[in-house]
Amino acid sequence: MGETWDVLVAGGGNAALCAAIAARRAGARVLVVEAAPKFYRGGNTRHTRNMRCAHETATEHLTGPYTEDEFWDDLLRVTQGQTDEDLARYMIAKSSHMLGWIGEQGVRFQPSLGGTLSLGRTNSFFLGGGRAMLNALYLTAEKLGVEVRYDTPITALEIDNGRFRAAILNGTTRIEARSFVAAAGGFEANLEWLKASWGDRAENFLIRGTPYNRGDVLRMLIDAGVETVGDPTQCHAVAIDARAPKFDGGIITRLDCVVFGIVVNSEARRFYDEGEDFWPKRYAIWGRLVADQPDQIAYILFDAKSLKMFMPSLYPPITAGSIAELAGKLGLDAARLEATVGDFNGAVRSGSFDHTVLDDCRTEGLNPPKTHWARRIDEAPFYAYPVRPGITFTYLGTRVDRHARVRMANVGPSENMFAAGEIMAGNVLGRGYAAGIGMTIGGVFGRIAGEEAARHAVG
């Protein structure tokens, strides 16, 4: 015999839990099905540290106001206009209530963490990180009476003319529900799907988060006629330590030292301006830049002057007493690397080095230039980190409206299907990224999806 629930939520991260709690608080009987085992519950949300929300004044944990207009300007700039303005502005307006709401669900905040991403005014940091945040949400959901099943992937969906009927769990159990919330993440952990858009380059990508976000629910929805949004190659991708594991390396594999040195590819040649802008505005382009290099590998090089200026990766840098020795350790052509470093050093016009401003230390007559923070690499020991593209999450997703209601291609809004989080992030993020928006998208649309799903189910 099958079961019938008011609201079935697919996923176990921020978006799913916000939806489940909101639906339960609105009076619905809610079942959450999480593909991962309990220990690994919570998808990419486990790895997060902060969330970007608009706010009018400084708070105990935020150093100043961040208005809705400023948030919108930031989003417009990073996406280069590739965003659904109506939906994005609506999300930003709702984000100003998010910190209060999520606090009511038991999540605690702390002052901003230091490091090179200066987010103390714009982003609220979770006390204890994403795992602690999730633990609070799970505890609240369970106390409210939400049922959670782990190790329970949705393996099929029954959808008639845009109306959700039932889901098959683990290939065996059939569950009916009056409303369905899809919060099962993107398809970043599905290498075959990544290869379909990136080609064989994707073999060399590392996935920063959960191996469970394979996009199965997204694929089922697309097959059932849901309208998609976004480009399959668009994603959040940063440069991470090439020695990181294939999945789930998390935040400690990210490298934030590009601005302090130079970056060369496997031919020992530079390929992009390492000092183009402040790191928080540029860190998310480096995954894509490395993906375009031969064998999808690059090396960040710097010298003794810079070693203590950034948060190190989990792995120690590769160290050598000379550039030629470093080249040998990296497997690069020594003469070529010496020439690249020599050309760079020769082009540096020294100024007053200050990594907190767009300083006047730059190169002249070099292609590509380094426009800020350029200092000669001439003080042994010399260091290098090998880096590969680290895929955080993908943007291709389901199109939704302000009610987080999924839209069916050529038909309009679905009667009872909603989506939140990575699975619909492409509505807001056509390209680019500003730190902390992933959690805003999941939190705001998760809450809306839960409320709307409950309204549909129990009135």
Ligand SMILES: Cc1cc2nc3c(=O)[nH]c(=O)nc-3n(C[C@H](O)[C@H](O)[C@H](O)COP(=O)(O)OP(=O)(O)OC[C@H]3O[C@@H](n4cnc5c(N)ncnc54)[C@H](O)[C@@H]3O)c2cc1C
């Ligand atoms: C290392 C790292 C650091 C990050 N730091 C930040 C940060 O500080 N701030 C920020 O805003 N964003 C950050 N992000 C991005 C952020 O993690 C995501 O945007 C956000 O967590 C997405 O939430 P979600 O609920 O949509 O997806 P997830 O949290 O990934 O949850 C998706 C869930 O769906 C489950 N699932 C998948 N398939 C199925 C299925 N078939 N059936 C049932 N369940 C399924 C998964 O197991 C998982 O639990 C970071 C990401 C990474 C990888």
